[in-house]
Amino acid sequence: MIDRRLVSSFDWLLLILVLALGACGVINLYSAASSFTGSGMPVYLKQTYWMGLGLVVMLAVAMVGPQRLSTIAYPFYVLVVILLIAVLFWGKVIGGSQRWLALGPMVIQPSELARLAAVLVLAAYFQRRDQTEPYRLHQLIIPVGLALIPALLILKEPDLGTCLLVLMVAGSVILINGVKLRDLAIAGGGMVVALPLVWRFMKDYQKQRIFSFLDPESDPLGSAYHLIQSKIAVGSGQFMGKGFLAGTQSQLHFLPEQHTDFAFSVLAEEWGFIGGMVVLLLVAAIVYRGIAIAYRAKDRQSLLLVMGGTAMIFWPAVINVGMVLGLFPVVGIPLPFISYGGSSLITTMAALGLIQGVAMRRFIFHRP
């Protein structure tokens, strides 16, 4: 039933890299959430189960493969948009924003699925157009619109971080597909002009975060305090780290959200530069593996699915680590595999499924 060529072409190196990174995450969570004595399963164990479920999702997506994915791209996209609208009406409010939707016993975060939906729908769209020359701006109205619909719905929740992520992933797919350089420059200039407009629509707390990023002294109580504590945690790790379970910053709860958004600070504190470097190199290796697979893709859609999947891992990693290290403003985006979170992990594994799906069909030639 399963084509042997599919199995033999499976990218084992990619899987090993992913498992290694996932293991780093679970070990780190054991420490980061060790003092959470709340009822229920410990966080690291939950993450392990999510990881297992994620592998199943990855294999499933990989088995379905790019051809059949293109047929469900639009229905899936519509479903996600409906969920995003539903969350605005019936979503659970946590921490002042409405992101979670209860479906029976499960609580899902539809915004996590939005990245996946955007990649699928854009790949399907560009495949159908099958245009080899770079796109002009006016030809990009529909693809940009497809990306903006979920992004704006997420912004409304409000969840600035995830909204940016959807735009960055979608933008990557559009750019890889090809945009005429001159048009790209025009679009870039236009965005600079539009920036003040965006500013006007931002929530106060979002503006506050940007202020406090630019001038940490201005808000010693909120995000800047978190940033200072995160930097102290990372910096004090030095070369070798303070040792597993021995990070004073994290064990004494100076870090905010230390098992989710700031999990990397815990890792850098306890494992030092060595640990931080290993994680960053693992992420980079996964991303490079993705680009290599993209290079050998057989058609436009496969190429875009792989690069979309790769972008889904690259961008959150860069933004999260950049934030934790004080390079970017504090936006709540989890670090793939290292931060705790089921929705995020499943989405990331689905992205890997996109990559594997193409890798497996490296030697299969489809006749349209």
Add this chain to the structure above:
Amino acid sequence: MNLSQVPKPASVGGRGLEPGENPNIRMALLTAAVVVGLALVVLLGRLWFLQLLKGEHFRLLSENNRIRLVDLAPSRGLIFDAEGRLLADNRPAFTLAVIPEDVGDWAVLTRRLHNLVGLSPEEIAKARRAAQGAPPFKPVVLRNHLDRHQLALLETFRYELPGVKVLVRYQRAYLAPRLAAHVIGYLGEINKRELQASNRAVYRMGDWVGRYGLEKSRERVLHGSRGARQVEVDAMGREIKLIKEVPASRGADLTLSINLDLQKAAAKALDGRAGAVAALDPRTGQVLCLYSSPTFDPNDFITGMSTKQWKALAEDPKHPLKDRAISGMYPPGSTYKIITAAAGLAEKAINLTTRFFCAGQMPFGRRYYRCWAYKKGGHGYTDIHKAIRESCDVFFYKTGLKLGVDRLAKWARAFGLGRPTGISLPHESPGLVPDSKWKKKRFKEPWQDGETLSLAIGQSFTLVTPLQMARMTAVVANGGMLVTPSLVKTVTPPGGEAVPAPEPVKARVPIAPEHLDTIAKGLSAVVNEPHGTARLARLPGITVGGKTGTAQVVGLKFEKSFGAEENVPWKYRSHALFVAYAPVENPTIAVGVVVEHGGHGGSAAGPVAAAVMRAYFGIPEPEPKTPPQAKPKPKAKPAPKKKPLRPGAGT
């Protein structure tokens, strides 16, 4: 296995879009690889910078990480009455707390605290368990509301109690506790679920939030926004340096339209009987008095109640926690005749000269529907003025019959019945306006015309709240405007000028002025003319208009079975209702009163309304004399024949 037979990978024969063949895509992938490389270099470089170049500095900082964030809770906005008298204040209260990381020996501390303030080891263990997972430098509250004696002891032995802190915080104090408990409401400690749903910048564990009354509905305005201090502390947890402080900003103060004098008058007049008073200014909708009896002391919710106290309060058969003024639902009795009269005139079922003959009862179907004046032989020829003045049931039976249930319902709704008034208080009841559709849905039976007769005199299924009654009366008083009751007159932000609350919404009731005028004249006659049913509500120097109502709780036959009126058990006695407004020439107050199981509207509820209006107009109380005992009036009822009967009419 013959290796040569393993199928070779399909060679790329066709056109295929190999990225290698498309220079644009090749370029894009190359760019992507470079971007990834750059990002990696930047992040690794930053990591290098923080951990190796600045590592020593940060290691030092982390070892002395004694930079703590001390939360500054905002103080809650104050609440004043219309005359500027303070109703809700904040007073200092002392809390015993402990900072876990600064405690050396828990066993010793537990023993000492037990000896000093009587804290049991279990209480301490429980508090510690509850605080598990919280940062060890966050104070854990062991006991609230320390008294002066305990405070002195703790202060004396403070050096033998490492980690123990006495926190001063401001807690709510209600200064007119038994006069405006339901309106102002009370606070409660925030719970986990609310905390999760709220913005972290606004609420923290241990905060108090409005749970009832205005404290709840105006929580956002009253709460204020929190501040914090970033401080450096020494190894003992004592502050040694203030790094930064953002002061908390206190909540806004509210000045209500409620007048404490009127609340007092209402409380005194009701004298512990179950009932409620609602009074508003018919010109604006501002609520002047909103009182529900029996009441409770909201301070008990702040200082904590024993289980026994709480049980007594929650299980009191008279339900003191319920705000009867806005959530008590009563049959309107004859006060509803205002609606029937308005509907009859507006829908041209009757006109100003229509006269019906009242013989003391009216045959309908196979039954006789009685007028309350049955024993006197009826009212004879009756026009609308006389019908209102003497509350003639037969007149309104006939009017109601001409209108039908659905047109009556339409006008009841136009006068604001059947839906919440929109006052900014939680738990407001909508009341009930029945119509034929409702009956079909609720009982799966069509509406009977006989029920229309009961409906027309306010018995049937209709239910109203005292506030709805006052608002309905205000429509007559102000010439046809349905006002939205409002409680807050001005909001004063900290350090700012008082801002008047936005003008409440008004809606015009589509009724001709001469029709309203006729009803108004009738209501004035109820109080001021001979044969009127509410002469007890007269005030010296001020002309009052009003309407009595008596709403039967059980069938008349059952009520009569107890013999004399005094022998009827309390819970089977009729509710007494009264609506009024004054001065008739230029009304500035409209009142709705219910005295539960009070007997007759005129004798039980009328004096309550009069007392409140007296306080409003500043008329001194009359010297006490026993009021002439109102003669018990039999309620009209259909002559008993076959079926068990719906309660009959009231006065």
